[in-house]
Amino acid sequence: MEIEYEGQSGLYGLMASFDRPEPLLDAAREAHAEGYRDMDAYAPMPVEGLAEAVGFRGNSxxxxxxxxxxxxxxxxxxxxxxxxxxxxxxxxxxxxxxxxxxxxxxxxxxxxxxxxxxxxxxxxxxNGLPQPYHPVFNVPQFERASRDQFFLCIEATDPKFDLAATRRFLEQQKPLEVMEVEA
Amino acid sequence: MDIEQPTTTAAGIDPGPAKVLGPGHDYGTVTDKIGGVVFMPFTKTPRQLFIGFACGFVLANVFLLAITWLFIRGVGIWGIRIPIAWGFAIVNFVWWIGIGHAGTLISAILLLLKQDWRTSINRFSEAMTLFAVACAAMFPILHLGRPWLAYWLLPYPSTMWLWPQPRSPLIWDVFAVSTYATVSLLFWFTGLIPDLATMRDKARGPVARTIYGLLAMGWRGSARHWSRYQKAYLLLAGLSTPLVVSVHSVVSFDFAIAILPGWHTTIFPPYFVAGAIYSGFAMVLSLAIPVRRWYHLEDLITMRHIECMAKVMLGTGLIVAYGYGMEAFIAWYSGNQYERFMYMNRAWLGHYWWTFVLLILCNILIPQALWSHRVRMNVRAVFAISLVVNVGMWLERFVIVVTSLERDFLPSSWNRYYPSVWDWATYFGTIGVFLSLMFLFIRGLPAISIFEMREVVHHLVHPEEPSPAHGD
Structure with a gap:
């Protein structure tokens, strides 16, 4: 699986996985404080405060x-x-x-x-559902997002996104793993 | 990740939460346990499930036979005769719709009241609601005489220039039951979406993956999605709560707004609603107890669930008993000779006095055993009592419908009602339809809400946080 990084065109974002909701929540808050905006968190169940942590406002x-x-x-x-x-x-x-x-x-x-x-x-x-295709499903581990793992994805469209720097940032959040998400 | 069972001090004042889930579960194991029921190979599926489904399916075919004959010959094949024009069709309609009410109570009202024990049983009882309402709604339509013209019940611009009568409780019923069926379906399906995504990700075969994938609609558990999801789910619960009360109130208006002695009482709406919940909890217990045993779900549907349901049954049963007492009291206290005669006729003068005696035995006397903790903790006893209550609540509707209609104001119009074999075939037939659908549901979809069980797990690890419930 070779991804073309030229201009980051083949890349949807960087994804970190966690085994509990608390580190995900901390990481999401940290990322927001760091200035990242285009990101989303994925959890197998509702997590209190997670939507706010990734910058979601105004539930209409x-x-x-x-x-x-x-x-x-x-x-x-x-x-x-x-x-x-x-x-x-x-x-x-x-x-x-x-x-x-x-x-x-x-x-x-x-x-x-x-x-x-x-x-x-x-x-x-x-929520934009039904949605037949979404890049996050390209990550093989993501099937555990509906079972027992928690994910934070910082998207390549974010102005602050930089493959090396963002990867370093995510690795500081003590994830299980940091993965690249194909677009 | 291992979960330590919280000690009694950690769990706070209420030691309850510790008992809503067996020991040793984490996010993954509850997922596998509940999902495993669906992905169990056919050879490993409990034999009882096949036997249960086979019995249900045979009865469902009896139902098809009965309604085919009904369509050919008309409602004359039933035991109805003037003035007893309602008969079994309406008895069964009220019985089924009442059974449905427990599902909505468990999923909506207990959600708003943050009762942690609802989680293992809500999906199951919502499905029960859906299938019970389907069975219920068939009866008034079959009873129309010309069921193919059932759309005449709806307000639509017809070439006859006719419109339904908005002052009639019968047309309120059309709106109440159709709304109830729609909202129950929405509530059930919305609750299923995240679990369908789990099923999609767990499925190994391409067919299962495609079906669950289509139904999950691309759900990926995004935090933003969960936020809107929880709001929508909470609002659905908030809307269903008054809805469930309104539906059985409207059903009781079908009786209470008529002037017939035995029907024309103001106590009907609350006493019908309590009776509905009573019979519904009885049906949840009658279904959950065997399924729990067949699939070894004792650590998900624990004794705490069974005991709580038994207590709700006891409580609503007492409200129903109060309703019976009030009916008798008002018959005497009103001084109205028709009311008094109706009651005397119902209880011992009429030829159906024994149905009244059985009703009191089934609905009031036998369930009093639930006061005893030992009885409530005995699964077999609770199961037996739940069956008795199901019978009792059916008898209640029979007594209300039949004994009141048999003896109205004018002795010259009195008549007797005997159900025909087709009445019984239709009634047992709908039980078959209901059981078939229930067993198919248990086999094909997660019968316990998986994502809500994960919340329960989360709550057991962090007992200091607010209890797991949707929304704020």
Whole structure:
């Protein structure tokens, strides 16, 4: 496996592996303090504070879900109102056409339905999934990222990235191994 | 990496976390243990699983036979007759949908309450929810008489210019059940994504690798992805919590909003929700106890899980008992002669008095044994009681639906209900569909959430950190 380093074109980044979440967290913080920005950490489970350590800000999922919920509630209520008042006006039990308390169960269900669909679609969409190809999978050891190992990848696109210097930096973080990631 | 079992002092006040996982596990071993169940060669798969699946599959074929005959002849093959128009279809609908509720309770409500013992059983019970809701939803549709016109239930611009009636609890039911099925599927699948990635990376054969790979959608465990994932999962849990309460409340409105004595009571929504959780936990226990034994998962589904579930069963059972007591009290205290007659007829005057007696025995008297610690720690006893509760909760719905409809206000319209062989075939048939799907799920997908078990492992190494739960 010969990688062309000329202009670092064949290289996605440098990846360090760890056997526990704590050294990964320390390394990610260290890398951020060092000035690296284009990087990501990979873990087989959520690790508290890891996303912040690699510089992730502004999780917009909750706001999108809130909008979805409002839309669902408004849509559900609007549909019931439109059916009973405009499309098919029908007096039942002597109640007024706009007997809105009876629309509340459906309004609630539509709110939950649309908010839930939004939550999943927003999460997948913002994460860029489904994604058929990603360079990190070129590293053979990376299959343990879904089992028991923790990885930090500093990407070649980072302005501060320098093969030798970055490798030296990662090796100071006491990793199990530092590997090159083919693009 | 070895994990030291935390001492009681390290685990803090609650020694519980030590018992949610057997000794000697690390991130890798929980992965291999749970994933190993899926990648077990066919020759090593427990024989009982094949026998269980075979029984389920035979019953599933009985179901196909029963509904084929139903489609040919119509609902007249069932025992329903005016005024007992609901019969088994609605009894089974309510029973199945109630069973589903425990799955959502375990995965959503216990997540929000940060109950560490939910982790080993949540995936399993979410799958149970999904399949139970599928069985439930078939009944009202089959009961329509012309099931091929089921889409008439939905609001859509039709050439007939007709719209569903938004003031009817039956149309609320359509929205509640379809939302519940969709959200349960989303919750289950979202929870599976990281584990599907684990399966993809563990799979050695090209077919398994491709299938799990497609389903995992390229999940790579990025920190940014986990952050959005946890938020989405937490929000799904937050949305499912009121949803699960609303679904069985709406199901109870199908009864409570009618004026029939025996149905027209304000206690129905809370007592139906408690009953749903009661029967659901019973079903989780009835399924988890054998599977745990067949696959030797005793160190993942520990006695602590069984005991906690038994306690929830006891607690919700008491709420249900209170509901029965209140029904009897209001029948007497209201002074309403129809209510009083309904209760007398239900409990001993009517020809189905024995179903009421069995119901009290199964749902109230026998489960009281769970007060004893010795009984709760005895797996066989808990299994037996869970089966008894499943039967009891089915009888409850039978008593509510049948005895109330048999004797309404006018003696001239009274009638008797006898289920036909097709009623039984359809009912046992859905049990077969449910078991087949459950066993296929256990064979093909990780039945315990692997990444959440890794969090449990992490928590056992670092007991000082907040307990493993998604989100903030």
């Amino acid at each position: 999922v909750p706001r999108i879900v809130f909008a979805g919920g409002l839309l669902g509630a408004a849509g559900g209520f609007g549909l019931m109102w439109w059916i009973s008042v405009i499309a098919y006006p029908h007096i039942v039990d002597g109640r007024p056409l706009n007997s809105w308390p009876a629309y509340i169960p459906i309004t609630f269900e539509c709110m939950v339905l649309i908010a839930s669909l939004t939550a999943v679609v927003a999460m997948l969409g913002l």
